[in-house]
Amino acid sequence: MKKLMLIALLVSFFGSSAQETLLHCGKIIDTKNGKVLNSKTIVVSGKKIIRVEDGFTNPKAADKVIDLKNKTVMPGLIDMHVHIEGETNPNRYLEAFTLNDADVAFNAAEIAERTLMAGFTTVRDLGGSGVNVALRNAIAKGKIVGPRIFTAEKALGTTGGHADPSNGQKKELMGDPGPKEGVVNGVADAYKAVRQRYKNGADWIKITATGGVLSVAKNGQNPQFTEEEVAAVVQAAKDYGMKVAAHAHGIEGMQRAIRAGVATIEHGSLMDKETAALMKQYGTYLVPTISAGKYVAEKAKIDGYYPAIIVPKALEIGSKIQNMYAMAYKEGVKIAFGTDAGVFPHGENGKEFRYMAEAGMPAMATLQSATITNASILDMENELGQLAAGFIADIVAVNEDPTQKIETMENVVFVMKEGVVYKN
Template sequence: MTRTVFTGGTVFDGTGSPPAQADVVIEDGRIVDVGTGLDGDRSVDCAGTALLPGLFDCHVHVTISELGLLQRVQTPFSYQFYEAARNLWTTLKLGITTVRDAAGADLGIKQAVADGLIPGPRLEIAIGLISPTGGHGDGWLPSGHCVPLSLPHPGRPDATADGPDEMRRVARTLLRAGADVLKVCTTGGVLSPRDDPRHSQFTLEELDVLVTEAAMQGRAVMAHAQGAEGIKNAVRAGIRSIEHGIYLDDEAIELMLARGTWLVPTLVAPVNVLRAASAGAGLPDAVVAKAEEVAQVHAESVRRAVAAGVRIAMGTDSGVGPHGTNLEELELMRSCGMSPADVLVASTSSAARLLGKEGDLGRLAPGHRADLVVVSGDAYDFPALAANVREVWQDGVRAV
């Protein structure tokens, strides 16, 4: 097999150690050596650049590109799959080589990427958003029409559940459909006009059933959780990650620390809702008002979680905002008190750990898959990072 050596670059290995001059050698899709003075059959000159592990985004929606109600009802059903192909390619070009789709992508999209039919980050998929009747994932409108963000279809079964027995059925149905992770709403949300982000959804009994069903199949649960009580219910049930975490209180933070629960902040999400509204997306007034209310509260909650030592992994909720702007999240994370190194750790090795892939991805280390991003200039210059991505390698093959 051909040995490729990346020479002359500054390596950020994903552990948080200071970037240092080093060579990286890859062979047969894996990293085989990191050090100085290495050689190979061919060389990639990385002088003046930084080398990063392939980045992660732990919260995306690749089948969603528009939030406006009118746009959704006028777009043909199958158009979403072509949008997904475009959105995946756009994301890969940023150096994001692994994503967790938090509802929308089905097994066919994941397999199309894995088989090389379309280029994109490797996918972990939730398929559907588990919601109670009237909850964050219920697309019912006062007119009586129901317009969810993601319409059910054979590969994406309906995920509405009320009571422990229905929760068990929905969990098993999504697992059968190929879910790598189960996503549940334990609170209301910003984009659902008729609920409140601070209010809880699902009882602890219902959540216990969900976590048990997932665990029996070796899967974890992620929770859309914004209000403090719903966050605490999720943590007490053993849910692995809190998505958003807008109204964290001290007790919630203490519980997360005690249980080792992850936070995926998605700080850019409410910012993007407000941008969409300003651009004429036609969002309900209640949605815009909620986004305005939570933006500052959200950032303060994340600051407190960071200061307390809660485990953080990078995620953006892209789809709520434009795909291709994912790396804006990094500067927002830094503004919440994370050091530049910690931000990159949250986007590489910590994200890999959240997804259970820490032995395979997230670091530039021998034995890991050869996902590398070559960045011109300073890897800590987050506002310029997207524009500075020069090359993206995935499993030892140059993708960008």
């Protein structure tokens, strides 16, 4: 009995003296139930949320209090489509020849911090040079500041396709890139390319199922993988514990990817109702990237900003994404939040919320798409996307209630990631 009493005293003593961080929140977004709740205290210990309490809890002597009583607080945001290694500029196409991996890495480190300061505590990087893997690891080890990264490493394309790294180069430089470089021609190549991405450290696989707007190639919407090739990519990825994202603008390439079992369709610019119905049938998510579409359509009007071959594609396809998204949402397609940051300036990811709301999605639903929806796609639904006991303490705040004024999402004023405050 005396031993039990001593243990109880020790637990009581150390439990009461352990520091907790109390966030006094004027409002919080209950993403699970789609509600705005008033006057709550979020209690954080270490990297986790311990509990959420009604009212403003009085702190113990050792506790730290963060006053967010005039803010709206929500889970850390998740962007499912970024390119964190670089950023749009008129010289972007020359950078492949002028920047070393070290240059890319230092640029990416700055971009990562900017992304976190915008409230995005988790991102999915859908294709770069491979620096994104090292960046993910450095952030995870606390060596640099940035969001949690899930990366596809190098995107997969076909010869001459959207992700062929030699497009636009002179013939002496083009060579004949293959699966190691992320170029697929046939089922065997598909398996080898996926396995190479796994070997290189990828978390996801990305394919370019159709042409793209910003590749130095004429067609921005033609199908570029056979359905058998996509199915092989999906099966190989499944074998190695990964899912597949498919860049797609045109209908045929989109439909092949959906039938083959990809998890997400990126952009979906020219989707019709038949394709929307197919997405519903297969449970495929749409990541619309409205921000990117608007940006490229705008910049294509500036002489010399993009190579001439890109301009007609940017003008034709970019402006259609928001209307397509409105149709897809109305038809009941599942929507995941993603921006394609890098195609436009990183840190402006929050504009996507406004564009989604303009197209008819309720403000609360846009917030859920960037939290619980994306957490589920990443298989992190029990760790990310909610303000609840046991979840990772990724917490952000804005000045106003976004369900009343969605533009406030463009100015995140408080950022906590894994219990550490990075912006206040």
